[in-house]
Structures are given as structure tokens and as C-alpha cells.
Amino acid sequence: MVIVYESKTGFTKRYAEMLAAKTGLKVFRVKEISKISPDEEIIFLGWMKVGKIQDLDKLRKFNVKAVCGSGTGRTAEPDTETVIARNKIEGMPFFYLRGGCLPLKEIKGMDRIMLSLFVKMLKSRKDKDERTEEAIAIIENGFDGVKEENLADVLEWINAKRAEGCV
Numbered sequence: 001m002v003i004v005y006e007s008k009t010g011f012t013k014r015y016a017e018m019l020a021a022k023t024g025l026k027v028f029r030v031k032e033i034s035k036i037s038p039d040e041e042i043i044f045l046g047w048m049k050v051g052k053i054q055d056l057d058k059l060r061k062f063n064v065k066a067v068c069g070s071g072t073g074r075t076a077e078p079d080t081e082t083v084i085a086r087n088k089i090e091g092m093p094f095f096y097l098r099g100g101c102l103p104l105k106e107i108k109g110m111d112r113i114m115l116s117l118f119v120k121m122l123k124s125r126k127d128k129d130e131r132t133e134e135a136i137a138i139i140e141n142g143f144d145g146v147k148e149e150n151l152a153d154v155l156e157w158i159n160a161k162r163a164e165g166c167v
């Protein structure tokens with residue numbers, strides 16, 4: 001088994017490298033996919049944009065066994081079931097990893113425009129709950145939620161597969 005990841009601002013990359021260090025599995029970026037045999041089992045990590053796990057579609061013909069999505073919410077947004085359906089990964093282990101984001105002013109291009117509109121929409125809400133206030137602060141000021149302990153479920157899954165002699 002190998003680790004493949006896609007990361008735009010580096011948070012998912014940190015998780016991929018942490019996972020590689022803890023398991024000894026090799027780690028590749030999606031652009032290096034040609035180095036991997038189509039039979040090789042893959043655990044994929046990708047950052048999420050509007051609930052879509054980026055670049056997962058580039059691995060459809062590969063042997064992906066589990067998927068991790070990294071986002072800024074406390075839990076997968078809008079919710080785990082929607083993320084699974086939107087990414088067509090029904091029946092596959094899915095792990096949500098809380099990543100992080102750069103302050104809005106450091107984000108460029110279309111991503112910045114999308115996030116600016118999103119913050120505007122959140123700010124316009126009349127009754128802002130704690131999670132809405134948190135989301136606004138995270139996008140405007142940046143946030144780093146990468147923690148080794150967030151990989152616990154993924155490591156458990158890898159170890160269980162190893163115990164079965166599959167990895």
C-alpha cells in the first residue's frame with residue numbers, strides 16, 4: 001500500500017507525510033501517479049473544496065482502498081453522508097481530517113474570490129451561532145488544525161489491514 005495526496009496550501013501534505021512517517025508507507029503526490037502500478041493499493045488524502053475531494057477523480061482507475069478528506073470544519077461539511085455521496089465513495093472507508101487554511105489575504109485567484117463570497121454570506125446571517133462565528137474567524141485570520149491525534153482512526157484502519165496480512 002502507498003499514500004497518495006493532493007494539497008494546495010500544505011495542510012494535507014503534512015498529514016500525508018505524518019502518516020508516511022508513522023507507517024513507513026511510501027508517499028506520492030497525484031502528479032507522480034504514473035510511478036504507481038494500477039494494482040497497488042492506495043490510501044488517498046485530498047483537500048476539500050465545497051465538499052469535493054480534490055483530484056480524487058484522477059485516481060478512479062487506480063486501486064484506491066480508503067479516502068481521507070481534509071477541510072477546515074470541526075467535522076466534514078456539510079456532513080459525512082453528503083461528502084461520501086458527492087465524491088462517489090460509497091462503501092469505502094472515509095476519514096475526515098481537520099486541516100487548516102491560510103489567512104484570506106494570502107489566498108490567491110479564484111479560491112480567494114470563492115472564500116470572500118462565502119465569508120460575506122456567513123456575515124450576512126442574522127442569527128450567527130458559534131460555528132458560524134468560528135468559520136468567519138478561521139477564513140479571515142487563518143487556522144492550523146493539523147494534529148497527529150487526528151490520524152488515529154486512519155492508523156487503526158491501516159494496522160487492521162496489516163494484521164489481516166493485506167498490506
Ligand SMILES: Cc1cc2nc3c(=O)[nH]c(=O)nc-3n(C[C@H](O)[C@H](O)[C@H](O)COP(=O)(O)O)c2cc1C
Binds near residue numbers: 012099101107
Ligand atoms: C475555495 C475553497 C473552498 C473550500 N471548501 C471547503 C469545504 O467545502 N469544506 C471544508 O471543510 N473546507 C473547505 N475549504 C478549506 C480547505 O479544504 C482546507 O483549508 C484544507 O485543509 C486545505 O488543505 P491544503 O492545505 O492541503 O490545500 C475550502 C477552501 C477553499 C480555498
